[in-house]
Amino acid sequence: MATNKDKKHYISRSESRAIAKENSKAIRHFEKQKKRRAKPEEYTTEMKDDNNIIEFEDLHTYFFSDAGTVKAVNGVTFSIPAGSTVGVVGESGCGKSVTSLSLMQLVQAPSGQIVSGSIRFKASLFKRDERGRKIPVYETETDENGEEKVKLNEKGKPIIKKNSLGGNVYEMEDRVVDIAKMPTEHMRSIRGREIAMIFQEPMTSLNPVFTIGNQLDEVGLLHIEGISKKQVKAHSINMLKMVGIADAEGVYKKYPHELSGGMRQRVMIAIALLCNPKLIIADEPTTALDVTIQAQILDLLRDIKHKINGSIMLITHDLGVVAEMADYVVVMYAGRVIEMGTAEDIFDNPLHPYTIGLQKSKPTVDGEVDKLYCIPGFVPNPINMPDYCYFRDRCEMCKEKCAGEYPGYVQVSPTHKVACYLYEETKEDGNGQ
Ligand SMILES: Nc1ncnc2c1ncn2[C@@H]1O[C@H](COP(=O)(O)OP(=O)(O)OP(=O)(O)O)[C@@H](O)[C@H]1O
Ligand code: SF4
Ligand SMILES: [Mg+2]
Numbered sequence: 067m068a069t070n071k072d073k074k075h076y077i078s079r080s081e082s083r084a085i086a087k088e089n090s091k092a093i094r095h096f097e098k099q100k101k102r103r104a105k106p107e108e109y110t111t112e113m114k115d116d117n118n119i120i121e122f123e124d125l126h127t128y129f130f131s132d133a134g135t136v137k138a139v140n141g142v143t144f145s146i147p148a149g150s151t152v153g154v155v156g157e158s159g160c161g162k163s164v165t166s167l168s169l170m171q172l173v174q175a176p177s178g179q180i181v182s183g184s185i186r187f188k189a190s191l192f193k194r195d196e197r198g199r200k201i202p203v204y205e206t207e208t209d210e211n212g213e214e215k216v217k218l219n220e221k222g223k224p225i226i227k228k229n230s231l232g233g234n235v236y237e238m239e240d241r242v243v244d245i246a247k248m249p250t251e252h253m254r255s256i257r258g259r260e261i262a263m264i265f266q267e268p269m270t271s272l273n274p275v276f277t278i279g280n281q282l283d284e285v286g287l288l289h290i291e292g293i294s295k296k297q298v299k300a301h302s303i304n305m306l307k308m309v310g311i312a313d314a315e316g317v318y319k320k321y322p323h324e325l326s327g328g329m330r331q332r333v334m335i336a337i338a339l340l341c342n343p344k345l346i347i348a349d350e351p352t353t354a355l356d357v358t359i360q361a362q363i364l365d366l367l368r369d370i371k372h373k374i375n376g377s378i379m380l381i382t383h384d385l386g387v388v389a390e391m392a393d394y395v396v397v398m399y400a401g402r403v404i405e406m407g408t409a410e411d412i413f414d415n416p417l418h419p420y421t422i423g424l425q426k427s428k429p430t431v432d433g434e435v436d437k438l439y440c441i442p443g444f445v446p447n448p449i450n451m452p453d454y455c456y457f458r459d460r461c462e463m464c465k466e467k468c469a470g471e472y473p474g475y476v477q478v479s480p481t482h483k484v485a486c487y488l489y490e491e492t493k494e495d496g497n498g499q
Contacts, residue, residue, distance in 0.1 A: 075355050075458075077134075079131060082132065083380045085132060085133070085134060088130075089130035089131075089132075089177075091136075091178045092179070093130055093177070093179065094128055094193045096179040096180070096181070097175070097176060097179075099247075099249075100171075100175075100249055100250045101249065101250065101251075102249055102274050103249070103444070104248075104249050104252070104342050106191070106194075106241060106243070106252070106415075108183065108245040108247070108474050109243050109244045109245075109248045109252075110241055110242065110243060110244075111184070111186055111243065111244045112186075112242055113188060113242050114145075114186075115145065115147075115187055116468075117147050117148060118145040118146060118147050118148065118186075118188075118200050119146050119147070119148040119187070119345055120145060120146040120169065120185065120186065120187055120345065120377075120379070121143070121145045121146075121184070121185075121186040121187055122143055122144050122165070122169075122183070122184070122215055123143050123183055123184040123185075123186070124141050124142075124143055124182070124184070124359045125139055125141070125142045125143070125165065125180070125182075125183035125184070125185060125246065126139060126140060126141060126181040126182045127139035127161075127165070127167075127168045127170060127173055127178065127180050128177070128178070128179060128181050129174075129177050129179075130176075130177050130179065130190050131177060131307065131449075132182065132430075134449040134450070135417050135449065136448045137164050137401055137448055137449075137451060138161045138164040138178075138401055138448065139164050139168060139401050140161070140397070140400070140401035140402055140451065141401075141402055142161070142165055142183070142402065142403055143403060144402070144403050144406055146345065146377050146394075147377070147393075148188075148344075148377055149375065149376070149377055149396070150377055150378075150393040150394060150395070151377070151378040151379075151380055151391050151392045151393050151394075151395070152377070152378070152379050152380065152392060152394045152395070153380045153381075153382065153387075153388035153391060153392030153394070153395045153409070154166075154379065154380065154381045154382075154395075154396045154398060155382060155383060155385060155395060155396070155397055155398070155424070156383070156397055156398035157383060157399075157424075157445065158383065159396040159445060159448075160399055160400055160401065161398055161400075161401040161402075161446070162349070162381045163349055163381065164178070164250055164400055165398070166347045166349055166379060166425040168180050168185060168246070169185055169187075169245060169261065169347065169379075170253075170261060170263055170347065171245060171248070171250060171253045171257065171258055172257075172263075180246045182246075183246055184244045184247075184473040185244065185245040185246045185247050186242055186243070186244055186245075186259075187242070187243055187244075187245055187256070187261070187345075188240065188242050188344075189240070189241055189242070189243050189256055189260055189487050190238050190239075190241075190260065190344075191238065191239055191240075191241050191243070191255060191256075192236050192237070192238060192239075192255060192267055193236070193237040193238060193239045200236045200291075201236060201237040202224075202226045202227070202234055202235070202236055202237075202455070203226070203227045203235040203236060203237060204216045204217065204224045204225060204226060204227060204228070204243060205225040205227050207225075207226065207492060210376040218328065226292065228292065231293055231297060232290075232292070232293045232294055232297035232298075233290035233291055233292045233293040233297075233350070234291050234292030236291075236341075238290075238309060238323060239327075239401055243256075247472055254487065258285065258288070258289055258341060258343075259289045259341040259343065260341075260343055260344050260345070261343055261344070261345045261346075261347065262337075262338035262339070262341070262343040262344070262345075262346050262347070263338065263347040263348075263349065264331070264334050264335055264338050264346065264347070264348045264349070264351050265272040265334065265349055265350075265351075266349055266350035266351065266352050266353050266354055266481045269327075269330060271334060272322040272330060272333065272334070273322070274321065274323060274444060275321075276321075276323055277318070277319055277320060277321055278306075278317055278319075278320055278321070278322065278325070278333050279299065279302060279318035280335075281333075281337065282302035282305065282306070282336060282337055282340065283298045283299060283302055284404075284431065285297070285337055285341070286301055286340050286341075289340070289341045290340075298317075301317055301340070301358075302318060302336075302340070303315060305334075305336040305339055305340055306318060306333070306336050307368060308336065308339065308370070308373070309319065309332040309335050309336045309339070309370070310332060310366055311329065311332055311333075311336075317329065317333070319360070326359075327354060327355050327356075327359065328355055328359035328362065328363065330354075331351065331354075331355060331359075331363055332363070332366065334366070335351075335363075335366060335370065337440050339370060339374065342374055343376060344374075344376050344377065345376060345377045345378070345379065346367075346370075346371075346376060346377075346378050346379070347378075347379045348367060348378060348379070348380050348381065349363060349380070349381045350381060350382055350383075351363060351367065351380075351382075352364060352384075353384070354384070360387075362442075364387065364390060365373070365390060367380075367391070368391065378391075382393060385413075385424060385425070388409070388411055389409065389413055392409050393408065393409060394406065394407070394408055394481075395407065395408070395409050395411075397412065397420070397421050397424070399418075399420050399445070399456060399457060400448065400451065400456040400457075401448065401451075402444060402456065402485070403421075403485070403499075404418045404420055404421070404457070404484065404485050404486070405417060405418040405482075405483065405484045405485070406482075406483050407479070407481050407482035407483065409484070411436055411479065411481055411482040413425070414450050415482070415487070417478065417482070417484040417485050417486065417489060418484050418485070419457060419461050419462065419463045419486065419488075420441070420460075420461075422439040422456050424441075425432075427441065441460055441462035442460055443459055444460075453471060453472065454468065454469055454470060454471065454472060454473070455472055455473050455485075455486070455487070457467050462494055463488060465487060465488070467487045467490075468487050470487075472485075473485050473486055473487045473490070474490075476489040476490055
């Protein structure tokens with residue numbers, strides 16, 4: 067009869083108690099960090115490359131579960147150049163969503179926490195006075211002596227300047243922030259305003275009991291201070307028109323269940339666009355849609371990227387979508403980036419055995435392949451990652467050296483990097499950790 071010790075995943079009661087104690091200690095520490103009062107200087111940093119809008123560096127995001135620590139994101143480093151679309155690919159569970167949720171500070175707490183690393187973001191933030199309040203910009207006028215002075219209303223109060231939407235104008239400052247070190251409270255001015263997210267399944271993201279108009283207006287009123295209800299409604303309807311909804315006024319009054327899947331996804335994109343974000347994260351934006359609608363939504367995303375002059379982080383496991391949309395591609399495997407490069411690098415010259423396998427498992431129109439390739443084996447258990455290459459147990463090109471420590475990155479061209487021992491005769495750059 068098998069004893070408990072023979073069971074590979076057996077955790078004794080004392081081990082379980084020890085894990086729970088360690089978890090609550092770690093969680094307390096990270097929660098305290100997130101709730102701390104901090105001056106912006108504490109999380110202000112600099113971009114490594116000024117052309118980037120986002121730089122992830124050695125990001126670790128863990129889930130402290132009862133069975134042990136799940137290293138969902140385990141040392142992720144990559145950048146999003148301003149104005150580009152970066153596709154993040156990899157099989158289910160490799161940490162794509164957790165990477166993007168870390169960027170939004172939306173990882174499911176308390177068990178999920180950003181443990182270490184940096185997420186640098188070029189933000190445009192409200193300037194604050196010594197009491198932490200936003201500093202309004204006032205209307206001015208020239209008096210009879212030719213001097214400029216603040217314009218007052220009939221009650222003698224200064225009039226705040228309005229932007230084109232009708233919202234108050236505040237003093238702004240450009241600041242590079244490290245989102246991984248930012249208190250949650252401060253993140254609120256970035257989330258939704260500077261970085262917006264579109265999720266896979268719009269039905270679960272839209273509230274079924276409120277009209278589309280209510281949901282759009284709510285976001286507008288939250289982020290555009292000083293805007294009137296009439297102005298926010300006009301802006302919401304404009305956004306619905308921008309995402310290609312013909313009967314925008316009609317859809318504004320409808321409930322989510324009255325719309326088709328494609329329309330709902332358009333509404334989600336309209337919500338994401340309300341505050342003119344610099345970066346849109348699209349997490350599997352077309353997976354729940356049929357192929358024709360998929361193509362329309364991808365066209366829309368591309369079009370919108372030009373209109374807002376922003377960047378897109380496109381998460382998908384569909385290589386076809388990435389080939390069509392992305393300028394750069396990041397391939398993730400078991401919580402790490404194993405290869406990255408331009409779309410041409412990854413599609414014309416895939417190097418990592420996993421990326422090569424992914425390409426082979428993609429259906430082709432000419433039908434030359436009669437059976438789709440299937441990468442053998444499974445991803446290692448995220449609680450007990452090996453100390454050698456995570457792909458080794460599934461790799462068909464494995465060599466002796468692969469039994470050693472996790473491979474470092476090899477820079478095979480100025481744009482193309484891979485973490486694999488097969489290419490190490492080329493110049494090495496840092497490590498793949
Ligand atoms: N709330 C959670 N609690 C515990 N573990 C989680 C949680 N959310 C994600 N994980 C784990 O983190 C790892 C990465 O998950 P993630 O959702 O980022 O995968 P993904 O690459 O987005 O996969 P998919 O393509 O299926 O969406 C997985 O091992 C997953 O089980
Ligand atoms: S390092 Fe070795 S085991 Fe890992 S992917 Fe490369 S060849 Fe395969
Ligand atoms: Mg996901």
